[in-house]
């Protein structure tokens with residue numbers, strides 16, 4: 037066993053890539069089955085096989101974007117993603133099958149981006165760019181990727197893989213959609229670069245004949261390698277004039293073996309029994325089985341470790357942040373939308389929520405005829421902007437309210453003035469006089485806000501009327517409850533004042549969730565995240581770069597939000613503006629980290645949108661943003677208090693309206709809960725990303 041291992045290790049040093057007993061499944065579908073492959077150092081290896089046989093999956097396992105189920109892979113002497121190893125990183129140039137380029141980038145932006153990640157100097161990048169544009173026959177370097185043809189994009193993608201002169205080139209169908217002249221040129225270039233013996237290439241292609249220029253070919257079928265040798269040797273062995281006919285023969289031979297097997301059991305590797313798979317994958321050199329061996333404790337400890345470098349590289353973070361900035365600049369419409377949407381939302385909220393209803397129609401039945409009647413005087417104190425009085429007869433008024441034309445009926449008896457005067461002046465009056473001296477009101481209370489407003493306006497009108505009639509004696513008929521100056525807030529506080537802090541936090545949170553989740557899911561779907569990962573960017577660096585660039589967007593959003601709520605809508609702020617800004621920024625960061633959780637767990641944008649939308653309403657409703665938490669029934673209230681925005685909204689209200697600082701529990705609790713959720717979401721996203729890589 038130890039001898040096997042040593043032999044294998046020394047072989048792995050002289051070969052660029054070694055795969056031993058590699059198995060990989062997608063769910064129940066076994067794609068790679070006990071696959072063995074060796075790419076010699078300094079040679080071109082053509083990996084051939086029909087569509088769906090597992091070539092791309094194998095390349096992804098080699099670069100480390102996919103984990104193998106069992107077996108062992110060594111790339112340039114170490115497993116991919118081994119700590120300190122530059123695969124993924126500068127040593128490998130990877131051209132994935134998908135185009136995997138940023139559409140908003142120009143050709144030059146693309147090469148600068150990868151140049152920064154690989155740590156190339158400006159001079160090096162410029163020199164390489166000049167060479168690649170000429171060699172790959174690319175259009176002007178300022179051409180946008182989204183305006184290029186499919187073939188041109190593919191060539192830019194190849195250029196990005198060749199940029200840093202890597203020691204290992206992994207090219208997944210680089211010649212698809214490329215004209216024969218350029219195809220020949222690319223092969224010629226590959227032959228040139230391996231000549232020195234330092235660079236190795238593994239290339240997949242559908243054009244089997246072009247692989248004759250490779251030093252070595254591997255013919256793959258159903259997740260296994262049927263043959264691996266020099267192209268001439270394979271043709272000679274099968275007495276074939278072309279590589280293609282040799283491959284066909286190999287397939288036929290494999291089918292015959294398969295049909296013989298099928299008389300005894302299933303043929304396809306996909307449908308093999310667990311036992312036969314165990315046989316196939318027996319004695320993996322450093323796979324799961326070996327990890328139990330006590331012979332090689334040190335190696336086990338080394339090779340099993342898959343952790344990538346933990347300390348983030350500022351170079352990569354800067355490259356990714358610049359990338360986001362360039363993409364934003366190229367998408368001014370989207371940038372304006374990001375900046376203006378929160379402002380539009382908060383403006384609509386301040387304008388439409390919490391104000392007094394206007395122009396509410398109320399039927400007035402006044403049975404007094406005199407122009408000096410108290411009823412007329414009292415009605416004159418009713419707020420005309422809110423209440424639209426319509427004088428009607430008793431029957432017409434009630435018919436109108438029943439038909440939904442009026443929100444209320446106000447009726448005065450014919451002796452209202454005299455009865456009210458007696459009621460005001462005499463200490464003891466009969467029930468009839470009290471009844472006749474009262475304003476009778478019937479309301480349509482299907483709309484609570486309008487009902488409450490009518491009641492309030494009637495009370496205010498009556499108070500004003502009493503003061504006008506009784507002057508300094510008015511206190512005699514006032515309600516014996518006196519509301520003094522409020523300790524916090526003002527007498528004129530509207531519902532808008534209550535809602536605004538929570539709304540600001542919610543808007544910041546949800547925009548950050550949506551933008552983060554969408555951008556990551558799309559980047560993953562287009563293969564951009566994988567490509568950056570292979571170039572040496574870690575998940576942590578990707579997250580930090582997104583956080584920094586998103587913080588810039590959030591800063592502009594918050595500045596605009598605060599300008600509008602404080603200066604335009606005159607929402608009061610008695611406390612520290614610094615605390616207000618800090619809390620809103622932290623909520624934005626919570627949104628970003630929650631967006632990261634969604635994007636790390638979900639692969640397509642539709643599901644990501646559904647997840648973000650799915651939590652929007654429940655969270656808004658039970659976070660106490662639009663209605664006080666105190667109204668929520670108890671078991672649900674505990675859930676409400678645990679949510680990211682409940683205590684944060686309360687803290688923001690305390691800062692803005694009570695002028696409180698961090699020494700108050702209600703304020704620091706909001707910050708603590710927000711920070712707690714930030715940490716939790718970031719850890720969760722990191723764990724999910726690690727598990728899914």
Ligand SMILES: Nc1ncnc2c1ncn2[C@@H]1O[C@H](COP(=O)(O)OP(=O)(O)OP(=O)(O)O)[C@@H](O)[C@H]1O
Nearest residue numbers: 062065067085086087088089090091092093094133
């Ligand atoms: N993410 C995935 N989830 C489930 N199945 C997948 C996934 N990716 C690939 N497969 C399946 O794995 C098999 C091998 O796919 P792979 O892309 O490796 O083939 P390929 O040889 O590269 O094909 P082609 O030459 O057409 O690109 C296919 O049956 C494919 O449907």
